[in-house]
Amino acid sequence: MANGNTQFSFQHPQSYYYLWHLAALGVIDATFGPLTPGGGVDYSSPTINGTVWDTISEAFPAATAPATVALIDVGVSRSHPNLKSRLDAVKSIDLVSHPYGAKYVAAPAASPYDPEVKAAFFAGISTAGLGTLNLTGPETAYLGSLIAELAASEGVLHTLIEGDETFGSHGTAVAGLVVGEPAASVAPNPAITLPDVLISDDGTAVPNPNRNMLPYFGVDPLSRLISIRTGFEQQPDQFIAAFLYAFANGADVILLPRGIPDPVRSVLNAKPELSQDLDDRANWERADLFARLEEATPPASEIRPHAVGKTGNREIAWNTLAKLIVAISRKVPVVCAAGNDGESQLIYPANLAAANNGIIAVGAVTPHGYRSGYSNYGAKLTLVAPSDDFEIYTRHQLRVDRTNPMVDQHYYHPGKGKVIPHSHFSLLTTDLPGTFGYAGGSDPYSSILPPLDNQGIGGGYYTTFGGTSGAAALVAGVAALTARAHKAKHGAAAKLDGLTSKANLIAACDQNASVKPGTTPLTQDPMNADNEPAKGKTYFFGAGLLDAGKAVAAILAP
Known part of the structure; x- marks a missing residue:
């Protein structure tokens, strides 16, 4: 369609390898090509030359100790075929439905089950091993009182009826990017194009009742995940309990792919x-x-009608949480999403990232080599990882999805702004099955072949995903890979502290890297001012694009 002297035409997006982000991160060594008949590169069928998983197993064949990632989010599906064996159901906890924690168990087949069985989940909780927290006297008293309350508390065991299977779409998507693993193997039957068997917990093959399953891989499918479910209310106690619980339960990595609603620190x-x-x-x-x-x-x-009043106790609680996150990050790397506001500042607590702590603030980039349109950036950004994109139409830049058939209905002109290519690449990840998931999928065969452990809900096991949440999840997966490599080399009890892990990841970044399957080096864009690119690559990309292969190689080196 012509508008003035500009010619626009609808472009159909080329299909691409659904684990492209693992190639972009260096988890998979993939060669893309050859050229298509139209002269472009075939992104759909790369040649796989090796993986970081193989590198670790070849260096230490007998090592089996997984790393543990504590995910502080809205919950994770416990029945997803690609996640159920990676989720630590015993340690996973829900801090939303009960202030002292709720855990979910299957109902016994015989007798009725009491839905309110009490159990203690915070016994022995403390700040021992964290060093100096730099708390004031009132903050010390507050934290001591809260820890004493948690240590003496009793949560509940619930029969798993809904739980995270209703509200955990975001957490399920994030978890898949970190630790998702194949749950099916394809039988050697050329007449069957879908996986027809599952590998059960004991290693035996069983019929696959689910027609919607993929052989999906997260960044580290050999590590494990603890789901710590939190809400969106301004409750500092809940987040303090979440971080203390993650630390007490031996997390090697803590992942926070969202912001915390501190009434002061979370305001941009x-x-x-x-x-x-x-x-x-x-x-x-x-x-x-x-x-x-x-x-x-x-x-x-x-x-700000929902802001918490500035009472002394509230300020003490929020101040204590911020200092606790920093202290824990020095012992355990805390990976945080930079935020999706397109701002030159980060959301909280990513904006706590500093050289003297283990908080890793993660931004997002696309295969075109640009910052994802929504991704926050700025002086406190640590590094970047691949994700999806967002359209922008401002006086500084024009970034429009030309693959959208509706684009021809509008006239876009960059004016004095710069034209930035829009990426149609998204992250594919695991989805909460059924209508509560992002895809809201339903398997047309579900009335005959209901999904595994989810009879009657339907399919929808996968979804496109992105944001700095997705980028942060990928970085947490690489942090888990390095933690697992460290255990393989030094023993199952060995841990990488937060400062060491962060330094290792930063050293494995490159500000001039291209995001596979793209070939353009990372490039600044004018988001909030025309002259903004002059601030340099560190302002937009931190240390640069993370390379999992380099990070693991540094750990395994003599």
Whole structure:
């Protein structure tokens, strides 16, 4: 379609390898090609030359100790075929439905089951081993009181009826990227194109009642995951309990693929680039408008109606949480999503990342070599990992999905802004089965062949995913790989502390790398100001794109 002197046409996206992100991270050594008849590269069928998993097993064939990732999120499906053997169901805990924790068990086949069996989950909890927390006197008293309460508390055992199977879509997607593993093997029958057998817990082959299953791989399918379910309420106690629980239960990596609703630390500030732009003569009118709006702005308590009042106790609780996260990060790497606001600042607690702690703030990039359109960036960003993209149409840049058939219905002109290519690549990952998942899938054969352990719900086992949540999950998977390599080399009890793990990951990054299957080196883009790329690659990509192969090789080196 022609608009003025610009010619646009609908472009159909080329199919691509569904584990492309593992190649981009260096988990899989993949060669993409050859050229298609149209002159492009075939992204759908790469040649696999090797994997980091093989590297670890070849170096230490007898090592079997997995790493443990503690996922602080909204829960994980316990019945997903690609996750059920990777999820530590005994240690996984729900801090939403009960303040002292709830765990889920299968109901006995015979007698009725009491849905409120009490159990202690925080016995022996403490800050021992964390070193100095730099707490004030009131903060020390507060944390001591909370720990004493948790240590003496009793949570409950619930019969698993709904639980995370209703609300855990985000956590299930994140978990798959970290530890998803194949649950099926394909029988040598050319007439059958779908997996027809499953490998059960005891290693025997059983008929596969699920027609929707893929041989899916997370970054480290040989590690394990503890799901720590938290909510979105402004409850610092819940998050303090979550981090203490992760530390007490031996996590090698803590993953927080979302923000924490601290009423002060989670508030994003006005864009400094916007303030700079408003000083220009061409933007005086905008500056005047903003000044008038600021004068008319109601008090903060009115524009943030859900903010917690600034009482002394609340501030003590939130301050304690922030200091606890930093202290734990020095012992266990804490991987955090940078946020999806397109801002030159990070969400909380990613914005706590600093050289003297183990908090790893993760941004997202696309195979075109650019920051994902939504990905936050800035001085505190640690590194980046592959993810999906987002359309942008501002005076600074034009990034439009040309594969969308509706694009021809509109006229897009970059003006003085830069044209940035939009990526149609997404992360494929595990989905919460049934209508509560992202895909909301339903297997048309489910009335005849119900999915494994989910009769009547239907299919929808996989979904496209992305965001800095997805990028952070991939980095947590690499951190697990390095922790597992360290255990293979030094023994099952050996641990990489947070500072060492973070330093190792940073050393394995490259600011000039290309994101496979793309070939363009990482490139800055003008997101919030025309001259923003001049701030340099560190501002946009931190240390750069992480390479799992380099990170593991450094651990395994003599």
